[in-house]
Amino acid sequence: MREWLLRNYKREEFAGVVKLFQGIAERHLPIGTEETFVLGTSRRFLHSVRSASIEYNMMEDRVYNLVVQAGLVGPSELTSGRIYFDADRGHEVLTAALETLTTSEIASIFGTDIDTVRSMLDANLMPRVEAFGNSRVYSRVRKQDAADFLERLTADIADDSEIARLDDLVNACRIARCKKHEIFELALNGKLPSLRRSPDSSLLCRYLVDPTELRAGIEAKRRRTANETRQDAASKLFAGDQFVYWREVSRRLKASGITGLTLLKLGFLKGVDAANATTWRQQKYATLKSLKAFERTHISLSTLAEQHGISPVKLRRELDAKGIRPIYDQSVSASRPSLFYRRKDIRRFYR
Template identity: 25%
Template sequence: MRNKLDLAPIAGVDETPASYLSRLAATNFVSAREFAKDFDLSFQSIVDGCSREIRKLCELGGTTFHDLMKNTVRRTGPAFALRSEELAKDSIRRVRVLICPACVAQDIATSVQAPGLTAYGRLAWTLSPVRTCSRHSIALVEVARDLKPGVRHDFVRNIASAIPRIPRILDRAIHRPPSGLERYLLDRVDGCASSPWLDKMPFFAVAKTAETIGAVAEYGRTVNLKKLSENQRYTAGGAGFEILHQGEAGFTEFLAGLHKTYQVRRFGSEGPQALLGRVYTTFGQGLPDKAYDPVRDVISRFVKVSLPLGPEQHIFGKPVGRRVLHSIRSASIEHAMHPKRLRKLVIASGLAPDPSLPDRKIVFEVEAAKQLIERERTSMTLNKVPQYLNVPTGTFRVLFQAGLIRRHSLGEGELNEVFYRRELDEFLTSILKNSREVPAGDLSGHHIPAAARRARCSAVSVVRLIQDGRLSWIGRRPDVRGFLSVLVKVDEIRPFVAGEELRGLPIGKTTSKLHIHHRVMKGLIRLGAIRTERQRNPVSRNMVTIITYDELSKFSEEFVSLFMLARERRKHMPAVLHDLRAIGVRPVHEFESVGATFFRRSEVP
């Protein structure tokens, strides 16, 4: 047993062993690490909660072992423990020091010792989820950060620069009550558990879960958790605790709210990651610890009964298994039916409680979907027409939009809109009546979609040329049925569909004509020296940027590059430039930024 030192402070209420070691060392005029070395103590072991080393410290300071030991965060391999609670590494503040200025001011006011030796570090200040003093209802204030290994945990030295500023810090402090999460976590440390569902989870898991859920509740499903400030984390923790304190029912209700408020995107998938945002990604990718399994279980159950997920999909790495629900989108893909048609059927059958919802949010039982679609397949619907005509879906769409294939209504309601088989046959007859059978090896023609692509026109234009009798040759393949059996010659189509010839040259070709680099051309265009126009390419039908022939001639008549002058005079460019300067001819000042030298032709002899 060691003798008590003459100069030893009294341990404060809830003071940590590291704080007491720092104050004991400072009272004896040395740093904490120097003190530990002088008295054969292991500084790091005290920080890590070694009971043997803390007992030695208590003997030197004359304080009760139990008073310090209960405020010890013990290292337990890769994790940590505080009393009966399990902590993670990020549950503890190691390189930052936060204090309650009211507590420090009270320490100083109630002691005759020097202020720097009186203030002590509380256990709650070392817990990263705690950001408010529960005694004074004041936000903790950061007084040191990014501490280097050699000065960490030396409380007296860490707050020394803040001691003279305590009155000013206290005046500026934020007054607020402890959040529900902070009160709950501190109660757990004291052995007063009060939330049945959360009590089953470790301390660190409750803190992380509450802050994550609360951040999404307060700042949106796409919140960047790493960029939240301490005040935002305080708000998030409180909001998350209020949700989770209600147990699985409250958590599920929150998830349902996220689902309900999700704004459907025009493109992209809408699985659980998109709908739940950080709630799903955080527990699916960033927190693999099994301590979060209760949270993942609630999310999984919600997703399975709320989203139309197929057996090939996964939730947190586990296959969904049997599909329970279909959405209009998933059913349309699985059964190869157009979603608009399927939507009409679903709404008419009463399977959509809210018809205003988008396709991805209208869900119904798998069996109901099967019965509905099977009934639809017995009639000539929009989805069956392309197959009946043997026409690609894209081509059928443009033919339908152009009015070449008509749809009829047999009664009230959109469900009675059908295609007549007779009219579909008449359409095929109109493009086949003047055709001649082509041997299988004859490659002289192309079917209509291929010919349209090669001629750079719409299939509608080709069909109308056939129906109007304007083509002299129409072939027919005997081994192919319907629309795709019709053959036409591309060369015969092109004269009918070609557009206006370009009035100039594309920018890429003008550079070679003017003998300038493309960067110079861009500079001239940017300065307005050469104007461009937009015109539709007669072959590709795409809009292209051109420089008209008139514009090119105008520029060439007014300006000439140093390169072209040297070429015309069969001299090197420096020699030409020297000759021109000698007679007072200067380059065009406005073109200095384009990367080439130009002269006005009127000034060049």
């Protein structure tokens, strides 16, 4: 049909037919003003993913993801040249996308590393506008949102009297056992008044902070989070009043340092892996219920010896002679845990 129209478009008697089909083509095909169907195209009504990729200088997969995310088209397995969308609505979406920065661009502007930028986005310190999982893995942030973040992160330049007590972010993170994005989060919430800019540079990597204040702020934040989420079955398990850290188990039993961990490993105490509410480090805990049950049914060699005014070595020889054995041998650990006996085994010999 197009070939016939091209042969006859100059004939006056076919002008109406040519105009009709030109209008249909413009509304149903992705042709732009620089392209010709029969006559010159008056305006673009449709874009294909391919044509938009060329016009806006974007990768085709990014154009596709943007228009799908905006609801201009549905997911499709068609080729890029056959996926069409409204050109005017697409222009709004694609021009807005041009005013964005990638994580690597933000890292360069801020003077920090990409992992820190990603963690900042994960913590919602800046909103993502693109985060696709079905193509390249990348995120984008509006330029204005990045500028707003820097404006909100107000920090004075450190003076000579402050320099001595301040540390760079890398060392401060090591001391406070935290990540850089947590420093920025505290500062944005007004919880880090010591944050300063270096006299030499305004880049984030050169910021300075009091590590003691930072550590206190991080610990307080983590305790709040732990208290808020401890009752949530879907959240990370935090140690509470019903859990006893294995070192505290040893102290409570008046036993050698490794004993609590040995009792957990051998199954004499019920163990759980939970996060310390202050440091958020995963640690081994015993349930308080299982510890109380163990105390009711077991006694340590040292406690029994003290009760009867006899040395532990001599008492152990007596128990061995009577055929009474501890619940484990000290060879289970190179650190020689304290020995325990079942109360029912020694009851008829020692009251």
